[in-house]
Amino acid sequence: MEHLSYIYASFVALIVSTVGTCFIKNKSVAGFSASILSLSSSICLFYPAIDIVIGNKLVEQTIFSLKPLINSSFLLSIDSLSALFLLIISLISFCVSLFSWKYLNAYESHSPIKFYPFLMLLFISSIGVVCIKDILFFIVFWELMTLSSWFLIVFDREKKSAIKGGLQYFIATHVATAFLILASVILYSYSNDFSFTEIKKGFSLLINTQPALAQFILFCIFIAFITKAGVLPFGFWLPNAYPQPPSSASSFFGGVMSKLAVYAILRFFCSVTPITLNSQIWGLIVAVAGTISIFVGTIAALTQDETKRLMSFHAIGQVGYMLLGIGVGIYFININPFLGTVAMVGGLFHVLNNSIYKSLLFLNAGSIFYKTKTTDLNKVEGLIKVMPLAGITALIGSLSIAGVPPFNGFVSKLLIFESSIWSAKQSEVFLLIRIVFIISGIISIFISAVTLASFLKFVNSAFMGKLPDMLEQKRKLPWSMNVPQLMLAFICLFTGLFPLIPLNIVYNAVVASTGISLPEFSSVFTGNIAGADINFCKDCLAGSWFPIFVMIPILILCVIIFSFEKYAQAPKREVQTWYGGKEHLAEEVTYRGHSFYQPFKDMVSFRIGKIQFKGFYPVNLPPIRFSLPKCFLKIFNMDEWLYYPCAKQFSKLAEKLNTIYKYITEKYIIWLIAGSIFVIVLMVYLAGGRI
Structure with a gap:
């Protein structure tokens, strides 16, 4: 209690x-x-x-x-x-x-x-x-x-x-x-x-x-x-x-x-409805629905130039990853408990990861709006110079959502990828269903690269480049806006570097959700705080990921490069960009967000009839027109048979009252005098002649 x-x-x-x-x-x-x-x-x-x-x-x-x-x-x-x-x-x-x-x-x-x-x-x-x-x-x-x-x-x-x-x-x-x-x-x-x-x-x-x-x-x-x-x-x-x-x-x-x-x-x-062999088909349906959202949502996001709309399409795509993992898990949890467990842990782990970096990225978009009063990637650039913490956290969030190691998105996506493709080894499953899961896994891997491209566009357009002069004197981000972004960025890095800790938490959540006997955590995920091994069957190692061992060499190389740059003291000079002898304004030669991946965006944009598609997503659906019988329309046209008749009667009543008022206005004084005399006489009579 x-x-x-x-x-x-x-x-x-x-x-x-x-x-x-x-x-x-x-x-x-x-x-x-x-x-x-x-x-x-x-x-x-x-x-x-x-x-x-x-x-x-x-x-x-x-x-x-x-x-x-x-x-x-x-x-x-x-x-x-x-x-x-x-x-x-x-x-x-x-x-x-x-x-x-x-x-x-x-x-x-x-x-x-x-x-x-x-x-x-x-x-x-x-x-x-x-x-x-x-x-x-x-x-x-x-x-x-x-x-x-x-x-x-x-x-x-x-x-x-x-x-x-x-x-x-x-x-x-x-x-x-x-x-x-x-x-x-x-x-x-x-x-x-x-x-x-x-x-x-x-x-x-x-x-x-x-x-x-x-x-x-x-x-x-x-x-x-x-x-x-x-x-x-x-x-x-x-x-x-x-x-x-x-x-x-x-x-x-x-x-x-x-x-x-x-x-x-x-x-x-x-949990509410038990997992049975009859519910396997719904695992397949959930996985396929997730794959469609992964593909269409993320491709459509690549075509967006407005930051929050870009994030919204990615929300669709990222939910698809979660449903792919959960769908594979529902389908295989009774057939192959190890595979089903890995898939469901991957899907639910992606829920945890996505809630962190997706919230962070929307807060980054809010920081851009707070600074510039716009979220259009074609109208902003160079913001890392005036809000460096937001720029750094935006880069961390972007790498996390793209599944770049060693950030948290990599681990959950790895589990989803491997569990989808590992289904090819399940000989007791129909070949067509195995092919569907394998294709879903391949699509999800490809879309991760598209996600990375989309957020490189976001970071480059908003935070890199030359800062416009008018933004240099704008208000800085207050600490109350920087702290939440730093907290979420730190969690993205921490859960990516130490995956076994969140994996244990997510595994317990999966056990609670299914209510059935699952393989022990130690038999599915082995390793230590530095990383984890993945097993799709008993004593069958299918993958390992130890991000600390990857991160340490990267940090050492960064320190070496920074040291060379600092102590070499190589001279630097800043000059204006040469535009072939012609004078151009910076705005004329800036590579805006709309220009990123233009050939690819043209390839995935097309028209079918009157419907225009951008990134396989319809952007101008024609209005639906239909007609109904006149007698049917009269029933719902309450203005004609209720409102207007009532209003007409009220108007007539108001006109009559107005006419009466005009006739008696001139006689108000006479009526007041007569009424006063009547009241006085009545009071004298009732008082017996004594006032």
């Missing part, structure tokens, strides 16, 4: 922050109070979460029950999977709050009341989503998360793009929630209870008696969560929604909110 006391304290801190910031109009005061309370909440979350996930514990308590009315209860249940996501939420929520403190000053005409209460509600609902083990209250927190994030998307209501993105997000996510509600109602009708435990029992019976209905339920769950995760084609709304809020909120969207959909997929497909 000690752990739950900390969770309650975290909830209380965020609720106080939500209510308090509703009445604070000063941005600095609101940001400071939100940061302090978010820090308190994060500390209260971190201790129980780290203890539960390391010890692989389970903590449960029923807060209240609705049993007299309906078989549902507010059940808090925290296992290692929930604890892993609580760690992510605690870290990112604090970084986002601290970054927002001064960053929101960039939005001079906007009140903090439109931002902080909804951001705090988003934190509360995210915690609720991973702690609740009752599907009814899960939907309540899921919907609260959707609504609070929608208010953040439409934060800048003066922009048409914010309204458009908010509308697409609102419609898409609520249609997805409708699928989840439908699945929940069907499950309740067979289990007569909303708790995850009872639903699992009911589904186990259902899959044997009515397999078609069971598959339909899994289909509804699949649609509900991949839409929220932004998996294509259901994630069409994401590139239009994520860039709209302030970058700190976008950081939480990309770092946590989209990952909660992956959490829900893992929870529902592996």
Whole structure:
């Protein structure tokens, strides 16, 4: 119960922050109070979460029950999977709050009341989503998360793009929630209870008696969560929604909110509904959906010149990596537990890694906006000269998301690559399915190179080159914006250099999510703090990675090079660039973001009919036109049969009252005098002639 006391304290801190910031109009005061309370909440979350996930514990308590009315209860249940996501939420929520403190000053005409209460509600609902083990209250927190994030998307209501993105997000996510509600109602009708435990029992019976209905339920769950995760084609709304809020909120969207959909997929497909041979097909579907998002999302990102839109497309691609690993794991967990375990650990480890560097990259985009008032890569350059810490952390985040060793993205991608390709050795699996997994692995390897190219464009365009003179005197980044970026960059490097520590944590989360007997951690991942070995079968070493042994020679070489440069004291001179004898402005010869990889972008941009594709992503879908019978339209045209007739009658009544008023206005004085005389006479009469 000690752990739950900390969770309650975290909830209380965020609720106080939500209510308090509703009445604070000063941005600095609101940001400071939100940061302090978010820090308190994060500390209260971190201790129980780290203890539960390391010890692989389970903590449960029923807060209240609705049993007299309906078989549902507010059940808090925290296992290692929930604890892993609580760690992510605690870290990112604090970084986002601290970054927002001064960053929101960039939005001079906007009140903090439109931002902080909804951001705090988003934190509360995210915690609720991973702690609740009752599907009814899960939907309540899921919907609260959707609504609070929608208010953040439409934060800048003066922009048409914010309204458009908010509308697409609102419609898409609520249609997805409708699928989840439908699945929940069907499950309740067979289990007569909303708790995850009872639903699992009911589904186990259902899959044997009515397999078609069971598959339909899994289909509804699949649609509900991949839409929220932004998996294509259901994630069409994401590139239009994520860039709209302030970058700190976008950081939480990309770092946590989209990952909660992956959490829900893992929870529902592996825990709420049991993993059986019948669910193998869904592992294949999840993996294929992930591969499509990896390919289309990342190729489309390469064509983007707006920083936050580029990050949003990469959010789609990175979720694809997670689903590829989880899908391979679901498919093989019963056939080959070693392979299934490695794949699921890889997918979930990528959730952890991506939540760190994706949040960092959105904060980097916010730093660019704070400095330049734009996030267009064609309009910025040389920013590392005025905000070096942001430039260095942006480089670390870019190398991490691209999977460059020794940063954290490399390890999780390595597990996903190897588990996808290792499926070729599984002779008991159909050849076609093995080919699908192998192709998925090859595509994911290729796209990692595309990711690196995309973020080299981002770093080079925004931070390298010559700094415009007008930016030299601009305000510097405050420490409250630099600290979160440094924290996240350090974690990217630390988890990359010491992979066995996070692998152990993620493994416990996988064990908690599946609820089945898996190979021991020491038999799948061996090694020491300096690195890890990967085993796809008993006593079968398939790969090793010891980043410390790679990092030490690199550091030694860097020291040697720096020493030669420092002590050689070679003369340097700076001259203006020679443009062949012609005078050019710097803006005329700058290599802008739009120019990067132009031949490749032209190759993946094409037109089919009236639809233009950029990076295989449609950018100008024609409007859908359809006609309905006139009698049908009249039913919904309430203006004609309700509003206008009522308004007409009210107008007539107003005209009659106006006419009466005109007639009696001249007689007001006479009526007042007559009325006064009548009242006086009446009072004398009642008083018996005595006044």
